[in-house]
Structure formats: C-alpha cells, structure tokens
Amino acid sequence: MTAGRPLPYGDPAHLAAHxxxxxxxxxxxxADFAGWLGLLCEDIRYLMPVRVTTARGAGFDxxxxxxxxxxxxYALRKRVQRLxxxxxxxxDPPSRTRHFVTNVRTFRAEGDDLRxxxxxxxxxxxxDTREPSLISAGxxxxxxxxxxxxxxxxxxxxxxxxxxxxQNLAVFL
Amino acid sequence: MIDLAAIVSQVRQGMIPAHVYADPEIFAAERDRLxxxxxxxxxxxxxxxxxxxxxxxxxxxxxFIVARDEAGVVRVMFNMCLHRGMQVCRAELGNASHFxxxxxxxxxxxxGRLAGLPFHEEAYGGEDGFARAGQSxxxxxxxxxxxxxxxxxxxxxxxxxxxxxxxFAFYLDFYTxxxxxxxxxxxxxxxxxxxxxxxxxxxxxGDSYHTPHTHASVVDxxxxxxxxxxxxxxxxxxxxxxxxxxxxxxxxxxxxxDQLRYVGYPDAMxxxxxxxxxxxxxxxxxxxxxxxxxATLFPNLSFVHNWPQIDADGTVAPFISLRQWQPVSxxxxxxxxxxxxxAAAPEDFKRRSYTAYLMCFGSxxxxxxxxxxxxxxxxxxxxxxxxxxxxxNSRMGLTSEGKPVKPPLATFAGPGLAYQGFGEYGxxxxxxLWADCLSREAQ
Numbered sequence: 001m002t003a004g005r006p007l008p009y010g011d012p013a014h015l016a017a018h019x020x021x022x023x024x025x026x027x028x029x030x031a032d033f034a035g036w037l038g039l040l041c042e043d044i045r046y047l048m049p050v051r052v053t054t055a056r057g058a059g060f061d062x063x064x065x066x067x068x069x070x071x072x073x074y075a076l077r078k079r080v081q082r083l084x085x086x087x088x089x090x091x092d093p094p095s096r097t098r099h100f101v102t103n104v105r106t107f108r109a110e111g112d113d114l115r116x117x118x119x120x121x122x123x124x125x126x127x128d129t130r131e132p133s134l135i136s137a138g139x140x141x142x143x144x145x146x147x148x149x150x151x152x153x154x155x156x157x158x159x160x161x162x163x164x165x166x167q168n169l170a171v172f173l
Numbered sequence: 174m175i176d177l178a179a180i181v182s183q184v185r186q187g188m189i190p191a192h193v194y195a196d197p198e199i200f201a202a203e204r205d206r207l208x209x210x211x212x213x214x215x216x217x218x219x220x221x222x223x224x225x226x227x228x229x230x231x232x233x234x235x236x237f238i239v240a241r242d243e244a245g246v247v248r249v250m251f252n253m254c255l256h257r258g259m260q261v262c263r264a265e266l267g268n269a270s271h272f273x274x275x276x277x278x279x280x281x282x283x284x285g286r287l288a289g290l291p292f293h294e295e296a297y298g299g300e301d302g303f304a305r306a307g308q309s310x311x312x313x314x315x316x317x318x319x320x321x322x323x324x325x326x327x328x329x330x331x332x333x334x335x336x337x338x339x340x341f342a343f344y345l346d347f348y349t350x351x352x353x354x355x356x357x358x359x360x361x362x363x364x365x366x367x368x369x370x371x372x373x374x375x376x377x378x379g380d381s382y383h384t385p386h387t388h389a390s391v392v393d394x395x396x397x398x399x400x401x402x403x404x405x406x407x408x409x410x411x412x413x414x415x416x417x418x419x420x421x422x423x424x425x426x427x428x429x430x431d432q433l434r435y436v437g438y439p440d441a442m443x444x445x446x447x448x449x450x451x452x453x454x455x456x457x458x459x460x461x462x463x464x465x466x467x468a469t470l471f472p473n474l475s476f477v478h479n480w481p482q483i484d485a486d487g488t489v490a491p492f493i494s495l496r497q498w499q500p501v502s503x504x505x506x507x508x509x510x511x512x513x514x515x516a517a518a519p520e521d522f523k524r525r526s527y528t529a530y531l532m533c534f535g536s537x538x539x540x541x542x543x544x545x546x547x548x549x550x551x552x553x554x555x556x557x558x559x560x561x562x563x564x565x566n567s568r569m570g571l572t573s574e575g576k577p578v579k580p581p582l583a584t585f586a587g588p589g590l591a592y593q594g595f596g597e598y599g600x601x602x603x604x605x606l607w608a609d610c611l612s613r614e615a616q
C-alpha cells in the first residue's frame with residue numbers, strides 16, 4: 001500500500017500534507033472543533049490503541065482490542081457536539097492547548113491518497129494552579145485527495161505512555 | 174496529628190471532614206489499616222487464558238505478578254526477587270515460562286518457585302549454603318477467585334473471599350456473569366488523575382444525584398436519555414455486604430426478556446442471562462423492574478452498566494466496565510478501566526458494546542470526563558487549611574434523627590437494603606466500611 005521511501009521535502013504532495021497537518025492543529029488549538037470535523041472524511045476511523053509495557057521480543061507493545069479512541073464520524077460528531085453544550089464541565093473553563101506537529105514524512109498510498117507520519121506533542125494547561133500535562137504521540141494518517149482538497153480518512157495515534165498523565169482525553173490528537 | 178477516632182465518628186454520622194480527601198496522615202492510615210487487610214481486585218482470569226500468560230498489577234506500592242502456571246493454576250506472587258529485591262518482571266503483560274531477575278539472573282518458574290541461580294555450587298556451596306528447595310517468590314498472603322475475578326488480601330488471616338463478598342455477590346453477577354461462558358475483559362486503559370481515590374469509589378456506590386447535572390451534556394446530545402433527573406430519581410439504590418450501587422427504573426410492564434431488549438441486549442444473549450441468574454436475580458429485572466447501573470465493591474473496584482445510543486439510527490447498545498481506583502497518594506489515583514463483555518456474546522454485539530463503552534467511560538469517555546473534573550477539583554480544595562474547618566454533609570436521605578426520609582423498598586427482589594429516590598445511602602454504606610477499617614489496629 002505504501003511506497004518504501006518518503007517523498008522529498010520539496011515534493012508538492014508532501015508540502016500539501018504538511019500544510020494540512022499544521023492547519024488542522026491551528027483549528028484544534030483555536031477550539032474550532034466544527035471546523036476540524038470539516039477536515040474529516042465521512043468514513044473516518046480515528047484510533048488510539050492502549051500502549052503497554054512488554055518485554056523486547058514479545059512482538060507487541062499495544063493492545064489489539066482496546067483503545068483510548070476507536071471512533072467513527074458519528075462518535076466524533078457527538079464529542080464535538082458535547083463540547084459545544086453548556087454542560088461539558090471538563091472543558092469549561094477550556095484547556096489551553098498547543099499541538100506541536102513535527103517529523104512529518106509523506107508516502108504515496110493507493111491512488112492519490114497519501115500516508116503521512118508525524119510526531120505530535122500536545123501541551124495542555126487547565127486552570128491557574130494545576131500542573132500542565134503533555135501527551136507525546138506518533139500519528140499515522142491516511143489523507144484522501146478530494147475535490148475540496150485533502151481530507152483525513154484514517155488516523156492511528158501511537159501514544160508514548162502506557163499510563164496517561166492527563167485527566168482525560170477531552171481533546172483531539 | 175489527626176484525631177482518627179473523631180474523624181471516624183463524624184464520618185459515621187454522614188458528616189465528612191473535608192480534609193480526608195487530601196490528607197497524607199489519612200492516606201497512611203488507609204494504607205496500614207485498610208489496604209493492608211482488605212480484599213482487593215487484581216485481574217480477571219480472561220486476561221491470562223493460557224499457561225504462561227501473566228499480568229503485573231499493584232496493590233498501592235506492592236507489585237504482583239498474576240500468572241497462569243504450566244498446570245493452568247492462577248498464581249499471584251510478590252514481584253520482588255528473593256536475593257537483592259529487584260522487580261523480577263518489569264513488563265505489564267506477556268507470556269513466559271520463567272521470570273529471570275535482571276540483576277543476578279535468579280530465575281523463577283511461572284508458579285513462583287526458584288528454578289535456578291548462577292554458580293549455586295561455587296558461590297554458595299550448593300544446597301548447604303543456600304537451600305534452593307522450597308524457595309519461591311512470596312505468594313500473595315491470601316487469594317480468592319469469584320466469577321473469574323482474582324482478588325488478594327495482604328492479610329494471611331483474611332476471611333474467605335466468598336464470606337467477604339456476602340450478599341454483594343448477588344449484584345456482582347449482573348456485571349460479571351451474564352452467561353455460562355463468563356466474562357471477557359479487555360484493557361485496561363490506565364491514566365493518572367490528581368484526585369483522591371475515595372471520591373470515585375463513593376460516587377459509583379450510590380451517587381445518582383450527580384447524574385442529571387454532571388452528565389447533562391450527554392443528555393443534551395442524545396447519547397443517553399436515562400440520566401434526566403425525572404428518570405434517575407426513580408432508580409433504586411441498593412447496599413448489600415461490602416458493596417452498594419445504583420439502578421435505573423425500567424419501563425413498566427416488561428417481562429425479563431423485554432427489559433433486556435430495552436437496554437439493547439440481542440435475543441441471542443437472553444437465554445445465557447436467564448440460565449446464569451437465579452429466580453431472584455431475574456426478578457430484580459423483571460418484577461422489581463430495575464436494571465443495575467453503577468456500583469462499588471469496597472474498597473476500590475467499581476462497575477458500570479449503561480446503554481447509550483451509538484449511531485444515527487438510534488441503535489442502543491449496553492456495555493459493562495470494571496474500574497479500579499488505585500491509590501497513588503492522597504492526591505493522586507491511577508484509574509484502571511476495563512471493557513467487559515460476555516465471552517459468548519455475538520461478535521457484532523461485542524463490537525457495538527465496545528463502541529458504547531468508549532463513548533461513555535474510560536480515558537476518553539464522555540461521562541467520565543466530567544466526573545474526573547469534579548473529583549480533581551474536590552481534591553484540590555481539600556488540601557488547604559480551610560478544608561479542616563469544613564465538614565461535608567453526606568446525610569442526604571436521612572432525617573435529623575438519622576431515620577430514612579423514605580422507608581426501604583418493601584418489594585425489592587435483591588438482598589440487603591434498597592431505597593428509591595435520591596439519597597446518599599450507598600456512599601454512607603461505603604464510608605461506614607471505610608470507618609470500620611480505619612478503626613482497626615494498623616497491620
């Protein structure tokens with residue numbers, strides 16, 4: 001499905017993919033979640049497996065059947081709708097977030113699709129006295145070329161902690 | 174110095190000195206008097222189905238290997254090498270015939286027995302200097318299994334697990350025995366929250382009063398209709414043995430199968446529940462018309478059973494979650510949250526139920542997100558000086574003379590006591606058990 005080598009940094013497809021991820025991060029940090037939904041394909045799968053500590057050689061380091069997220073468009077819409085209500089207490093007052101997106105590598109996938117790998121560091125600060133939290137993760141995305149431009153068809157988030165140090169995932173990664 | 178006897182006495186009156194939710198002295202007392210003796214949950218047998226499978230779990234700071242040995246027997250072993258005290262197994266799950274300590278290569282079979290150590294003859298003079306025979310990783314002082322749930326107690330003289338569970342075993346079946354095949358656990362998701370461990374345990378034991386407001390957003394978006402106050406206050410709140418929990422009132426007139434269909438169980442699963450549950454258990458659903466929702470088994474294992482709408486077509490899917498409030502400190506808790514489903518359930522049901530779980534509970538769940546926000550805030554507030562001057566009123570449902578505002582339900586099918594309507598009965602039941610533990614001598 002994927003060609004072995006990433007596209008050169010100067011390749012227009014890589015530049016478009018990189019820009020997509022940066023623009024997406026800007027929407028999330030501006031809490032424009034409705035705008036963010038607009039970047040997703042209707043058949044999106046949004047996954048975040050639970051990482052686990054296993055022996056080297058165990059052959060796995062995440063749980064195959066349990067995630068922090070395993071979402072379709074309906075579920076993501078509900079999450080966004082919830083944040084827009086007057087009763088989503090965990091994000092009212094809202095977190096201040098910054099999605100740092102880096103180490104972007106773009107690969108050609110089927111047709112005009114692109115497979116994009118990136119590293120993400122999410123800084124999240126809540127209230128005035130609480131310790132902020134960090135979530136570090138790798139992401140593997142499938143970006144689909146549509147008439148409206150690139151859209152996210154699949155995201156798999158590989159979080160770098162087995163025990164998360166944030167009070168919940170009322171955030172998108 | 175805190176006056177533990179005075180605190181316990183106030184708690185027994187339903188008045189809670191607020192500092193108990195962030196007090197290091199209370200935490201030390203809980204460690205030494207409560208967790209040093211109580212039965213605590215570690216794992217479920219379905220997490221280690223095959224010989225050699227293991228998970229590593231803790232009771233506070235103590236790490237245990239929970240393994241299925243070569244003979245298929247479940248073993249729980251203190252994860253500390255007999256020689257120099259290294260953590261023998263540093264993975265959290267896997268499959269192994271042996272565990273080898275990284276420090277000096279002492280090696281243990283997966284039943285805990287010491288299998289070998291390097292240079293036994295040269296270094297120790299063989300059996301004379303160090304007798305290998307009979308050496309084993311320290312077994313859990315007491316262990317018991319119920320419905321596949323593996324519990325241990327650090328007290329070698331603990332009462333039997335069955336004796337401890339007592340009448341709560343009746344309610345435990347609704348969450349952990351939906352059919353003859355038993356339960357299948359997936360996970361856990363693990364995350365750390367800056368909240369005292371007691372708050373979640375109390376909440377699940379009986380706080381139906383928070384649901385309409387804390388979880389208003391999930392009603393707003395049509396995820397789960399039941400938490401409306403008008404509905405929630407019709408549920409029965411039960412307490413039995415070492416546990417307490419909440420239920421939702423089901424629509425009137427339904428039979429056993431209809432009530433299970435109402436919350437989204439497919440017809441293929443209903444015979445399993447009918448077979449696994451007693452007449453009295455079936456009557457709780459069919460005749461009393463209550464469906465178990467949240468519950469806590471003292472001290473720190475909770476359960477939840479809800480039935481949200483998981484797609485635009487209005488499909489209702491029930492899910493079960495087990496969750497443990499693992500104390501880290503007086504101000505921090507590690508939450509372990511498992512998805513649980515009947516092992517024999519149809520695959521498409523398992524898929525729907527898993528979707529329902531993720532939407533509602535766990536690290537990303539839309540219910541749980543708002544719960545944890547509250548619990549972190551309580552813990553923050555409890556840490557200051559002023560909290561030592563405040564006692565929190567947890568007497569809801571009691572008159573000034575300590576009588577129930579409404580009598581217990583006369584026709585409730587389950588054991589113990591059950592009340593209908595809002596009231597902090599379950600939390601006080603839990604707090605009473607907490608008070609009993611803190612009144613004992615330290616272990």
